[in-house]
Amino acid sequence: MEYNLLGRTGLKVSQLCLGTMTFGGHEVIGALSEDEAAALVNRALDAGINLFDTADAYSHGVAEEMLGKALGARRKDVVIATKARMDTGPGPNQVGLSRAHILEAVDASLRRLGTDYIDLYQTHLNDALTTPEETLRTLDDLVRWGKVRYIGCSNINAWQVMKALAVSERHDWERFVSFQGNYTVIERGMERELIPLLQDQGLGLLVWSPLSGGFLSGKFTREGRGPEGARRSSFDFPPIDRERAYNVLDIMHEIAERQYVPVSRIALAWLLHQPAVTSVILGARRIDQLDDNLRAGEVRLEDDDLRRLDAASALPLEYPGWMLAYPWDERM
Numbered sequence: 001m002e003y004n005l006l007g008r009t010g011l012k013v014s015q016l017c018l019g020t021m022t023f024g025g026h027e028v029i030g031a032l033s034e035d036e037a038a039a040l041v042n043r044a045l046d047a048g049i050n051l052f053d054t055a056d057a058y059s060h061g062v063a064e065e066m067l068g069k070a071l072g073a074r075r076k077d078v079v080i081a082t083k084a085r086m087d088t089g090p091g092p093n094q095v096g097l098s099r100a101h102i103l104e105a106v107d108a109s110l111r112r113l114g115t116d117y118i119d120l121y122q123t124h125l126n127d128a129l130t131t132p133e134e135t136l137r138t139l140d141d142l143v144r145w146g147k148v149r150y151i152g153c154s155n156i157n158a159w160q161v162m163k164a165l166a167v168s169e170r171h172d173w174e175r176f177v178s179f180q181g182n183y184t185v186i187e188r189g190m191e192r193e194l195i196p197l198l199q200d201q202g203l204g205l206l207v208w209s210p211l212s213g214g215f216l217s218g219k220f221t222r223e224g225r226g227p228e229g230a231r232r233s234s235f236d237f238p239p240i241d242r243e244r245a246y247n248v249l250d251i252m253h254e255i256a257e258r259q260y261v262p263v264s265r266i267a268l269a270w271l272l273h274q275p276a277v278t279s280v281i282l283g284a285r286r287i288d289q290l291d292d293n294l295r296a297g298e299v300r301l302e303d304d305d306l307r308r309l310d311a312a313s314a315l316p317l318e319y320p321g322w323m324l325a326y327p328w329d330e331r332m
Helices: 034-046 060-077 101-113 132-145 159-169 194-201 242-259 261-270 288-296 303-313 321-325
Strands: 004-005 012-014 017-020 051-053 079-085 119-124 148-154 176-182 204-208 281-282
Touching: 004 017, 012 017, 017 034, 017 288, 034 060, 034 288, 060 101, 079 101, 079 176, 079 194, 079 281, 101 119, 119 132, 132 148, 132 159, 148 159, 148 204, 159 176, 159 194, 176 194, 194 204, 242 261, 242 303, 261 288, 281 288
Parallel strands: 017 051, 017 281, 051 079, 079 119, 119 148, 148 176, 176 204, 204 281
Antiparallel strands: 004 012
16 A cells, blocks of 8 residues: 655655445445445555545545544544534534534544544535624634644635635644645536635645445446346436546446456556546445456556546636637747
């Protein structure tokens, strides 16, 4: 297992992370039992994974409970990342990024995880009703009190990340060290503004749904056929441009056949070849799925493979992209 620094911090995290959305919860996502979840955690630890991602919204807190129990005394050896923002109850203040909700949510997460600190506490989504000043001041307090060690954000626009960083700098508060977002070879929207921002400001990138909800397993066909019981068959998320995606998959199948590996491993390997990526969050229901994904770090893509994949999956230029790419100097 290889390890990367998380943003500008000195904290080392494994390039592969175990996600816990499949722990407990709805059958479509996973609904794993406590024993099944513990088996995945143990296998991940054996493979050298030290980063585990969860959220208070996953299975209404059950995922955090399962993760805490599975880690047990080994909690001190790992980095736990969790999130807050989603509703945790019926009350009007049991949702969002207000000081009231964050303080309630962090204590609840600490209890469920069975720990007295959270390594990386992330905002799950934007909260349009709460100012960034209120949210960031509260997160800064959590770090100063020792309940949280680092803070991060997820699923927001580049300008919102930059605004938050500016607020933190102005008040000398803790700043976000990482961003968690959806990024794959068939969904490269992050490359427009988010990834340039993250690299410029020194934030780490944690990638969720690296196989696009199972689509990049390579088991779906243009005719609409897919494996029985596949999550994407009943929960078509995250959204993708299927025609463009199949054009990319054609190349991925060729590379996979040449290297004698599954297409899914090529998809994960592509992410590991991207310099902005800090860690890729793996979601698995079974040990054999996890074992297969763990071997993505063994795959080395040739320069020509990367060029072909880049050409097939390249984003169409939007303004001001096409303006900036125009060869002005040659025409002046």
